[in-house]
Amino acid sequence: MELWSVGNKLVVLFFVVAYAYFIAAAPSPWLVLFFLIYIGLNLLTHLFKNIAFKCFSMVAANLYLLLCTLYVQPDFILLMPLGLHELVASYSRRRLPMYIALFAPTLIIGDRSLLFLYVFIALLTLFNGGLANRNTGKIQRQEAQLDKMRADGEKLRKKLHDNEELIRVSEYMHKLEERSRLSQELHDGVGHSMTGALIQMEAAKVMLHTDPAAAENLLQNAIGISKEAIEQIRLTLKNMKPPVQQLGIHRLRAAVEAFGGKFGLMTTVVHEGEIERITPLQWKIIQDNVTEALTNTGKYASATAVHVEVKVLGKLIKAVVTDNGRGEAKIVKGLGLIGMEERTAAVGGTVIADGTRGFSVTTLMPY
DSSP states (O other): HHHHHHHHHHHHHHHEEEEHHHTTOOOOHHHHHHHHHHHHHHHHHHOOOOOOOOHHHHHHHHHHHHHHHHHOOGGGGHHHHHHHHHHHHOOOOOHHHHHHHHHHHGGOOOOOHHHHHHHEEEHHHHHHHHHHHHHHHHHHHHHHHHHHHHHHHHHHHHHHHHEEEEHHHOOOOHHHHHHHHHHIIIIHHHIIIHHHHHHHHHHHHHHHHTTTHHHHHHHHHHHHHHHHHHHHHHHHHHSSSSHHHHHHHHHHHHHHHHHHHHOOEEEEEEESSSSGGGGGGHHHHHHHHHHHHHIIIIIOOSEEEEEEEEEEOSEEEEEHHHHEEEEEEOOOOOOOOOOOHHHHHTTEEEEEOOOOSEEEEEEEEOO
């Protein structure tokens, strides 16, 4: 708004100077001095930051224009609409006081041509001031909306950080609970069994020379208890270990999501069919091939999204990595693609690369 006021004042000032010197009759020889004083008063208006000083300087500038109009040259009145508009706008945004202030000086204008110019400048000032106020209000609303969006974004970041912290705490608590459960299970089952076996072996040692038959029975019981304890340990560890297919697809999804976060890509991982048929070796090949394909996508494809799909078909395992990048009409096999083919060929599979729509790498392996 202040920049608008300065610009309009300069335009009108140049117009009034030209009008006073080239159109109006008998210009005063002191016009340059009076115009410079007016410019100085306006500079004070825009230099002051205190509201009271700004209003005082605006009143002084308008009174100065009135005195110059009455005692120096009537053309100075053409500068009053902008000064009056700025003064009234600093106190009120209502239209009626603005209209009264801007058109009151017409009562002291006797020259019709000067009156016409004054009314024209006053109307132009009202129109431009309305546009400036409207744009200023729009900017203020946008800034308020931007501040609100920043505050909301900060809240979301804080909430996300809190959720991440909660997830970390939950994972840590889950690990502690799992350790506690495993410790209690081993203590209650294996620990008691081994303690019983140890007691019987100690008794057999004592009775070995006095009652060999009883000592043999005790040792046989201890051996049986030890076998049961070992079997219990094996079952416990087996129950703890997740299935191969779960490990494979979870590791693959974690690797793809980590890649997407590093390169700023949207990633998706889906699977279909009986993925429990995939062996650990085949999961290793799929993981390595997907990693290599993702690396190429991040370096050369200029893509924004990557899709990874693992399917178990009738007699084949199919793993596809597809991006939405620029693709490649002619595919030149580098070390990465050659390495993928060699890994897959070791289990009787093959690799197909296609660059017609984006870039895709398909790994096919038999059961």
